[in-house]
Amino acid sequence: MQRLAGKIAIVTGAASGIGKAAVDLFRSEGATVVGADIGDGADTRADAGSEEDVKRLVGDVVRQHGRLDIFFANAGVSGGWATISEQSAADWAEILRVNLIGPFLTIKYAAPQMKERGGSIICTASVAGLRSGAGRAAYSASKAGVINLVQTAAQQLSGSGVRVNAICPGLIETGMTQGIYDMARDSGQAHRIGELNPLQRGGDPQEIANAALFLASDESSYVNGAALVVDGGLASSHPTTRRFDLRML
Numbered sequence: 001m002q003r004l005a006g007k008i009a010i011v012t013g014a015a016s017g018i019g020k021a022a023v024d025l026f027r028s029e030g031a032t033v034v035g036a037d038i039g040d041g042a043d044t045r046a047d048a049g050s051e052e053d054v055k056r057l058v059g060d061v062v063r064q065h066g067r068l069d070i071f072f073a074n075a076g077v078s079g080g081w082a083t084i085s086e087q088s089a090a091d092w093a094e095i096l097r098v099n100l101i102g103p104f105l106t107i108k109y110a111a112p113q114m115k116e117r118g119g120s121i122i123c124t125a126s127v128a129g130l131r132s133g134a135g136r137a138a139y140s141a142s143k144a145g146v147i148n149l150v151q152t153a154a155q156q157l158s159g160s161g162v163r164v165n166a167i168c169p170g171l172i173e174t175g176m177t178q179g180i181y182d183m184a185r186d187s188g189q190a191h192r193i194g195e196l197n198p199l200q201r202g203g204d205p206q207e208i209a210n211a212a213l214f215l216a217s218d219e220s221s222y223v224n225g226a227a228l229v230v231d232g233g234l235a236s237s238h239p240t241t242r243r244f245d246l247r248m249l
Helices: 017-028 051-065 089-114 137-156 178-186 205-216
Strands: 008-012 032-037 070-073 119-124 162-169 227-230
Touching (some): 008 051, 008 089, 017 032, 017 205, 051 089, 070 089, 089 162, 119 137, 119 205, 205 227
Parallel strands (some): 008 032, 008 070, 070 119, 119 162
16 A cells, blocks of 8 residues: 555655655555755756745646645755854855744745645754764754744644654764765765764665655654654763864964
């Protein structure tokens, strides 16, 4: 039996990586999926951090298909590796616009379309949002905001039947992390990828898509306001404190 048979879904960041894997998996499980991305390779173009684009995306899907059951707000940016002192307020504003305002807009426009029959909103957060050590400051702060956002939204949507959850991936090989993987392979250090987690390997986009499928399906009907960690066990332990070079600050 297909787990999403007859469901209507939107996935952002759909042109590659986790988003593309989720689109393919959702379709294989019976859903009608509209994949959106800022670039080529998706069903439609949309900027996940633009209120106009998100409003239009939701409206178009509801008009064409009659309803919306699932929205996977997956689009995001890394923001690079600059330190706090090297980043500008404009850098932070853009990272927050895509990574945090984007999920807010998803909830704002998708939830009202789901209230009559219930639905599932899934937001991509990160282990970097749980504690320091997995990303730079702006990225980590944006993902911490996503985790709190889904908790707050789940409470505000109480009684509506709309569930709002987050996924917190660890190190996954996607376009966002490709530089890390390429550097490790080029230097003969590929065996060290993911060495800090107990499984001692990086993750595959399909493994995050599998988690998204669970949260999208009725199998997670009692999961709400949660942050599902999919990281090989990385977040199960606090990292060892490291001595930083003050010149980096």
